[in-house]
Amino acid sequence: MDVDLRKVRYFVAVAEELHFGRAAERLHIAQPVLSRQVRALEEELHAQLFVRDRRSTELTAAGRQLLEDSRPLLASADALKRRVTRAARGSASFTIGFMPGLTVTDAVRALTARHPGLTIELVRTTWDDQTEVLHDGRADVSLVRLPVEPRGLSVRPMFEEPRVAVLPDAHRLAGKESVSITDLAAEHLLNDPDAVPEWRDIAVELSSGGRPRAHGYHSIEEKLEHVAAGRGIAIVPLSTSEYYTRPDVTCVPVSDLPPNQVSLAWMASRRSRLIHDFAEIVTA
Incomplete structure (x- = not known):
């Protein structure tokens, strides 16, 4: 049996939205059409993918497995199309x-x-x-x-570089030759805490149930804007701090953080x- 990638894309939209109406809007198709396509996929796979009632739509165990496998499958299909298109340009x-x-x-x-x-x-x-x-x-x-x-x-190591704390220029630690991760325990980190587990494990705001984790910063420029405004600090590789300089923030080496590994x-x-x-x- 050949899997229809269009049906798989439809399935992924529903699985991510967990709502047939929102998924249909996202795909720009009518909801009844989407429902028929998902039912057809379930018949082809001989597996129920969703449990639906009037209040909710949930993935079954088979649906969760299909979602996990579908994302790399669709990414590979997109990659194939892009490479073929480039090759066709001559x-x-x-x-x-x-x-x-x-x-x-x-x-x-x-x-x-x-x-x-x-x-x-x-x-x-x-x-x-x-x-x-x-x-x-x-x-x-x-x-x-x-x-x-x-x-x-395939991942091939290239080099390592130290990490630094980016602070507002008026911060109490600004001007220090270096700081330790414990010096930063009471700060609000603008990185995903999982990216700096050494801080996460001692963070005051996480252990006390205080401010939630920061999410949604997609660029270093966004993080620096928030640092400059005094809304928190960021941990970045040294080369990043040197490339994105600005007068209203300062960078201090963190002595006990392992270096960042750059790879190809x-x-x-x-x-x-x-x-x-x-x-x-x-x-x-």
Whole structure:
């Protein structure tokens, strides 16, 4: 049996919304059409995917498994389409993703020297999509900051760099040569706490049931705006702090945080001479 990717996309929309009406609006189709497509998928898979009543829609165990497997399947399909479209243009191209604070200029020049006529494109990534751009085909390789989910990827270490605390310029710790993570225990962290487990484990605001975790900051620029406004602090790699300087914030090394690991990642299933050459260049 061949799985219809359109039905899978419909299923994912319902699974993420847990509401057929909202999913139909998201997909720009009529709700009865969506319901028929999901029922058809259930018949093809011989499995019930949702439990529905008048008040709620919930995933079954089979539905949860399908959702877990569907996302990489759809990302692979999108990646295939993007690569084929690029190949159909008739000129070789190569897309590199990179995180804030990292530069790829020298590596791009070296790759171009090896492959004259190659078109190189760049994609700036964030913590949220630094590996997603590989799975969905937006990038051939990505310079990532660990940790990342390694499933389906080849990950090659490049270098390490220290992490610093970004503080408002009038902060009590501003001007210190360095601080420890315990010095920051009473601060409000603008990172996801899971990204700095050393802080999370001693954080006053989490142990006392105080302010909730900060979410929704998709860029370093957003974090710096909130730091400057006195709404919290951020922990960032040294190169990021040096690249995004501004007069109303200051950076202090955190002496007892492990360094940030920068690595090159690509889809493990890819067998590309360009990927091999780029990996050789950046890890030399």
